[in-house]
Amino acid sequence: MSESHNRLSSDREVISELTTGRLSVYLRCLTYLESMGQKTISSHDLAKRFHLNSAQIRKDLACFGEFGTRGVGYNVSQLKEHLIRELGIDRTRNVIIVGAGNLGMALADYHGFNGNGFQVAALIDIDPNKVGRASRSGIPVLAYSEMRHVVRERQVEIAIIAVTADAAQDVYDSLAAAGVNAVLNFAPVQLRLQSTVKLKSVDLRINLESLSFYLKNAEDGVATPGDE
């Protein structure tokens, strides 16, 4: 299939965050198409479903080798399986959530975080009143002092920070020390990075302010439609 692409496993080019984000989107779409019984899809049809350009989709997919058939398109199930493997969710990764407040609790029970490659193993909190309880779906709240132990014991690979802004840096550093190397941060702070730990931040406040900025300009008659 990829006769011309006999690349060794390590010479793959660097893939940008923007591209991987789109791969997730494609995967979701392919899962849907498969459930509808569709067998193949062209980059052009895929592009129509989002606001994307078909060339971009082909480029994104071509990063990993040649997967389409000229004149036909892509095999839905095959491409889906391939993306699952490329994204590394063909096995389950354990997750802990640090901070068992409203947000942490909600995230623990969030469907997208349980199943299909991820599993929330525990919540962690310093508050002794919260320790020993559990989320609605039964995920236990453990003491902060147990964090290191849980990470090792349960082989936790990803942590979610859902504590207040002032505690986030300490938590991040402790997670790094405990051996976690991927963190999703919800605290509204600029964290000082450790080289071993990949960080993604979701800043709710920034998103709201960005909408406010748009509204303000719309009032003033400045046009700026579009998404994300």
Next chain:
Amino acid sequence: MSESHNRLSSDREVISELTTGRLSVYLRCLTYLESMGQKTISSHDLAKRFHLNSAQIRKDLACFGEFGTRGVGYNVSQLKEHLIRELGIDRTRNVIIVGAGNLGMALADYHGFNGNGFQVAALIDIDPNKVGRASRSGIPVLAYSEMRHVVRERQVEIAIIAVTADAAQDVYDSLAAAGVNAVLNFAPVQLRLQSTVKLKSVDLRINLESLSFYLKNAEDGVATPGDE
């Protein structure tokens, strides 16, 4: 101060989302600096606090006119007030949250969503069991059928979608019809856009998958550090 910049209010150039996101970050930093009693800051010092380039900060700030003093830097309080006005959060905007599940409830009580320019007026849900209740901090859950009315009555400008993926498009369309023109979407779907409604999406699943992708490649020895 801006003698050379006598632009009329409407000739302002288009400002990218990337820039506005950074403006929010600067604002947060300036608020902190002000609370520490610092009077002025240079673009260089500001840049050191994030992982940014000082030229970028100057460019970002220069969008709105000349605010710094050569040889000195920027006046902290003055620049802060200016950003607050530029971001349109010098007045309070009302917000509703559609979907009073775990996530919606958590967001309703989220500190960043209440105060400093925003105010959550209500939660909305179809489930009759939820209607009439309230979040921990007292934000009421209203019926879905009331949405249109609440939006008009309370002059709601921003809506947050915290419903399941399959309901999100209907909610979005209803919000548009009700007159909301800014939406923050948490449902994992690609929404079909309306021209009058600005959309920002926060897709938690995509963020996790992106971390998984990083972990998978780190296993294979591909280097890709960095944030966001």
Next chain:
DNA sequence: GCATGTGAATGGATTCACAGCT
């Protein structure tokens, strides 16, 4: 004929580097 895969062209955003002000 039709759709992929991809080099070349375009379009944006970031960074450099320096003129100009305090």
Next chain:
DNA sequence: AGCTGTGAATCCATTCACATGC
């Protein structure tokens, strides 16, 4: 001397357009 404001240069991502293969 020090720092802003900004054209020019660079870097990265997206889009075009077409050769290639089913």
